[in-house]
Amino acid sequence: MLQDLRFAFRQLLRYRWFSLAVIVTLALGIGINTTVFTLVNAVLFKPVPVPGGERLVVVTQEWPENHYDHGPISLAEFRAYREQSRTFEGLEAVSRDGGIIAEPGNPPERYGMSVISPGLFDLLKTQPILGRAFVPADGAAGAPAVLMLSHKVWQQRYAGAADVVGRTVRLNGHPATIIGVMPEGFKFPNNEELWTALTPTKEREERKNRSLMLFGLRKPGTSLSEAQTDLNVIAARLAKEFPDTNKDITPRVQTFHDLFNGGPIKLIFLTMLGAVGFVLLIACANVANMMLSRAIVRGREMAVRAAMGASRAQIIRQLLIESVLLSVIGGALGLGLAQFGIHAFDLATQDVGKPYWIVFTMDWRAATYFAAVSVASGVVFGLVPALRASRVDLSTALKDGASSGGSARGGKLTGALVVFQFAATVVLLAGAGLMVKNFFAVQRVNPFVPAAQILGVRLALPDGKGERYESPESRKAMHERLQQRLAALPGVKQVALTSNFPGLGSQDRSIEIEGKPTPDPKRPNLAAVIFATPDYLPAINLPVLVGRGLDDADGAPGKEAAVVTREFATHYWNGESPLGRKFRVVNPNDKPGPWITVVGVSGDLVQNFQQRNSPPLAFMSDRQEPWAWIGVMLRTPGDPTTIVPSVRAAIQEIDPDLPLFEVRTLKAAIERDSWFFAVFGTLFFTFAAIALLMASVGIYAVVAQNTARRTREIGIRMALGATAASVVQLMLSRGVLQLALGLVLGLAGAFAATRLLDSILGLVSPTDPVVFASVAALLSAIGLFACWLPARRAAHVAPTEALRTE
Numbered sequence: 001m002l003q004d005l006r007f008a009f010r011q012l013l014r015y016r017w018f019s020l021a022v023i024v025t026l027a028l029g030i031g032i033n034t035t036v037f038t039l040v041n042a043v044l045f046k047p048v049p050v051p052g053g054e055r056l057v058v059v060t061q062e063w064p065e066n067h068y069d070h071g072p073i074s075l076a077e078f079r080a081y082r083e084q085s086r087t088f089e090g091l092e093a094v095s096r097d098g099g100i101i102a103e104p105g106n107p108p109e110r111y112g113m114s115v116i117s118p119g120l121f122d123l124l125k126t127q128p129i130l131g132r133a134f135v136p137a138d139g140a141a142g143a144p145a146v147l148m149l150s151h152k153v154w155q156q157r158y159a160g161a162a163d164v165v166g167r168t169v170r171l172n173g174h175p176a177t178i179i180g181v182m183p184e185g186f187k188f189p190n191n192e193e194l195w196t197a198l199t200p201t202k203e204r205e206e207r208k209n210r211s212l213m214l215f216g217l218r219k220p221g222t223s224l225s226e227a228q229t230d231l232n233v234i235a236a237r238l239a240k241e242f243p244d245t246n247k248d249i250t251p252r253v254q255t256f257h258d259l260f261n262g263g264p265i266k267l268i269f270l271t272m273l274g275a276v277g278f279v280l281l282i283a284c285a286n287v288a289n290m291m292l293s294r295a296i297v298r299g300r301e302m303a304v305r306a307a308m309g310a311s312r313a314q315i316i317r318q319l320l321i322e323s324v325l326l327s328v329i330g331g332a333l334g335l336g337l338a339q340f341g342i343h344a345f346d347l348a349t350q351d352v353g354k355p356y357w358i359v360f361t362m363d364w365r366a367a368t369y370f371a372a373v374s375v376a377s378g379v380v381f382g383l384v385p386a387l388r389a390s391r392v393d394l395s396t397a398l399k400d401g402a403s404s405g406g407s408a409r410g411g412k413l414t415g416a417l418v419v420f421q422f423a424a425t426v427v428l429l430a431g432a433g434l435m436v437k438n439f440f441a442v443q444r445v446n447p448f449v450p451a452a453q454i455l456g457v458r459l460a461l462p463d464g465k466g467e468r469y470e471s472p473e474s475r476k477a478m479h480e481r482l483q484q485r486l487a488a489l490p491g492v493k494q495v496a497l498t499s500n501f502p503g504l505g506s507q508d509r510s511i512e513i514e515g516k517p518t519p520d521p522k523r524p525n526l527a528a529v530i531f532a533t534p535d536y537l538p539a540i541n542l543p544v545l546v547g548r549g550l551d552d553a554d555g556a557p558g559k560e561a562a563v564v565t566r567e568f569a570t571h572y573w574n575g576e577s578p579l580g581r582k583f584r585v586v587n588p589n590d591k592p593g594p595w596i597t598v599v600g601v602s603g604d605l606v607q608n609f610q611q612r613n614s615p616p617l618a619f620m621s622d623r624q625e626p627w628a629w630i631g632v633m634l635r636t637p638g639d640p641t642t643i644v645p646s647v648r649a650a651i652q653e654i655d656p657d658l659p660l661f662e663v664r665t666l667k668a669a670i671e672r673d674s675w676f677f678a679v680f681g682t683l684f685f686t687f688a689a690i691a692l693l694m695a696s697v698g699i700y701a702v703v704a705q706n707t708a709r710r711t712r713e714i715g716i717r718m719a720l721g722a723t724a725a726s727v728v729q730l731m732l733s734r735g736v737l738q739l740a741l742g743l744v745l746g747l748a749g750a751f752a753a754t755r756l757l758d759s760i761l762g763l764v765s766p767t768d769p770v771v772f773a774s775v776a777a778l779l780s781a782i783g784l785f786a787c788w789l790p791a792r793r794a795a796h797v798a799p800t801e802a803l804r805t806e
Contacts, residue, residue: 058258097113115197267759284380435761442670457647458663459660534549609674
């Protein structure tokens, strides 16, 4: 074996340019595969970094009546699950919320906060580095509010002061005592910065009041299905005991990753892993073709080995060692490429709100994958050429002047590999094309909106029981004060309050159209709803085409009004005038809302660019539903970020305990919300470009090899009068056939594969004809050019020179 390895090194140095081409090709394939697997591992496989994290699960509930797949749990249900379950070491509750800290001398700030049962940190075996942990008494009814800080808040807000423990602050307007600081980097369950104890209240004790998700640690050896069955039995008992509140409600036990990184995130990462798998197979196919060509050249060498007594197994072993050596060296180079790619992806996603426990670094799983791919690639691309080369016919191979025949044996195989390369490249190009087109479609969405001139600010009014903004009247008054005060700021052209910024989502509501009963109660009419002040439509340059816009009188009881988009009017009234028509919001668990009169029809606005078939849009007065979660839009003639200090000061004048958050231009907000398409579109485009380059080089090499093999034939044909054009046609024919076959198979595969992207693409169809036609045209042009180059060279070879070949 050692002797074979030394010989493999000598061969690598002897054919250094061939070796370099193989190593670079494999480095690209192995490098991007290692990169992507490391990302997938961090998102889908790595356990949460707490002791026993691989056994951690999340419990939510399915409510068929409300179409909830991950519905919350009531305090009473939590107690029943915790006390009666037999498959968990512990089960604790979390209610995610926002926490506003305010105190004298420090401006108020809003942080992600979780209200937790006191035993959660004990369950996670994670204790504070300063102060004390939560104790059962903290969760007793009427217990004084206590607060745990993250390491980041401790450092940034309190400068790491050791005496922070024991301080009293205002938390969401109420006194709370700081009791401790958690370790650096701990932000369980997602990106929390504050934690406070869950205490029973009259409101929380109501069985219909569901706001909790549960986190449990399965007992060692207990499967997910066993835990699910355990809770199902408890839920069945609750349904019998409390049919009014628990009928048809079932628990759902999931892994941590499935809840937080399921759906589109899981799909896109697995799709990306499949895509780079294709790239690696293309790389292996390319190298296999190169090895087949080299095997033909080394045919005489293999014959000499066989004549000297080498068995076929020994020849295959020698050739496989050479292949694996090249693959391992390529892998080592690819590892550096992988580290660069991992770091680049981490930088690109550092500000997108990914969970704290997603850390893009190689661990033992990624290292194992890298080693396996490096070795397996050498076997994959080296085995068939080794088998071919080991079939030695001594009677012909050792004849003087015998050509390195046997090439015909590999002709069909090399052709099949080229077809595969092009088919796989079509699939990758189609997927990349769809992602890139979708990204650019997002950038062009709502072109009339002056997004660069609008500053967006978020406010969260404390509206819980006993809070200062609990009543709708108090929230309406706050809306009016905000509008008046901010409109008076220098440099502000328009101010509008809204439930959602343009392009960034809406509240989807079930509606009933007056005089048109819903044909199928299971599939209700839907509307995307925006609650806004009258200046909202003028601020975003959305024209009212028919009727009028919203005004200050709209929204009062008996004066409920809406402006609907042209799409809404067409969808529900089919060309009839919608003015004066009415609709109302319906809820299966409550009485219908008041009838809302359509007073105007606006132009269309894309409100949900991540959802291709979103419901038609309606604008209603914020007085009809004064939200506590407010979006403030301030339009300026120039750069809106210059007014941020004055906006902050104005809001502090109105309410000193109310912080601003998500302060950015509307353009920046849209770009942040579309990071998914930008990052993954770039990645898919990179993968497809590498695959296209490899496939083009592959077909060029095969046509060039075929041409070189037929040089003598070309000389004879030209000596007998064949024209250069006929020679080009002859040499092109086989390559064009392979290209055409690969194109047909690839388009068929792409048509099926891109449907997986349907839930990811927001504005583009997964079978977009422009993308498919462009891919076919691009690949045809590049493939034909790759075939034409060696064919043209062959046509210009002098017949006398060609006849001397061989």
